[in-house]
Amino acid sequence: MEEDQLLRFVAMKNEAMEFFTGNLLLGIKPDFPRVREMLIEVQNFFLKLTGRADIGTERILEYIRETPLPAPDFDRRGMKLMEKSRDSLGERIFHLSKQLLRAMNPDFYHALVVDTEWEKxxxxxxxxxxxxxIEIDSVPDGVYYLDxxxxxxxxxKGEVLSMMETGTIFxxxxxxxxxxxxxxxxxxxxxxVVRKISTEDFKKMPVIVEIFKRIAIARKEEIKERERSVN
Structure with a gap:
């Protein structure tokens, strides 16, 4: 790696880190969406130069994937490297989603929690x-998990039908x-913060398609029940 290329890599990473940790003197607050974009650019630059990923950059990107919003004490403690991170996405869906719990069976648990390849x-x-x-009447382009x-x-008609909170699939x-x-x-x-899987990607995985199908059936029953209670 040439010296000027190394200096550029360091400068790019330092700029990204300023938006990761924040800088009170400059009035910069942690901005994870911006950091993610900047670090992906940093990682691509490093890959092009060396043919391998920068471990430190990948670790921060992994942290943002698992923790997409700064914790309340992030400004004091930063990344809690020695502590257990949040449960995997599959575990959070399993524990938090009411629709999924109704649709669950052991095969689905294995697909979500044990074999986590789909999370990427x-x-x-x-x-x-x-x-x-999501816009009503539009063609679907993916399924979402509300993180x-x-x-x-x-x-x-512009009428609010329901509210969805953390852990909901929609x-x-x-x-x-x-x-x-x-x-x-x-x-x-x-x-x-949401996590979206595209139509093309989720249709590659039959078990995930079946899970979403059962969630849809459960949701339709909820809608019917809500309509009956109104009438």
Whole structure:
């Protein structure tokens, strides 16, 4: 690696780290979405130069994947390297999703928690309050897991149908209906972090498709029950 290339790598990484740790003197707060984009660029630059990944950069990217928002004491403690990280995405879905618990069986548990290869297909997205995640009647392009925050579902008249909190899977209904279109609009009620798996990726995994199908069946029953209670 040439000296000027090394200096560029160090400068790129240092700039990214400033947005990772924050800099009170410059008024910079930790900004994980921005850091992730910057570190991916850093990692690609290092790969091009050396043919291998930078371990330190990959460790921070892994931390952001597992912890997409800074912890309350992050400014004092930073990355808690010696502590156990959060449960895997599969474990969180298993423990938190009411729809999935109703659909669960041992094979699904193994697919989610033991064989976690599928997790890499879920892409992190940060959403601002008021942002539309899904538009009613649109063609489905993926299924979502709500990692943090609150979302609301809205019908074509603009009426709020329900609220969704951390641990909810949504966007699966459109794949198992006759028209295969989005049945409601989903908006961010608060700032949110979601993980999205694309149509192409989840259809590669039959067990995951079956899980989403059973979640959709359970959700349809919930909708029917809600409609009956209103009428």
């Amino acid at each position: 297909y879920f892409r992190l997205q940060w959403c601002r309050k008021g942002e539309t995640i 943090s925050g609150v979302a609301e579902t809205v019908n074509g 966007g699966e209904l459109a794949y198992f209906g006759r028209e295969q279109k989005r049945t409601a609009t989903v908006r961010a009620k608060t700032d949110m």
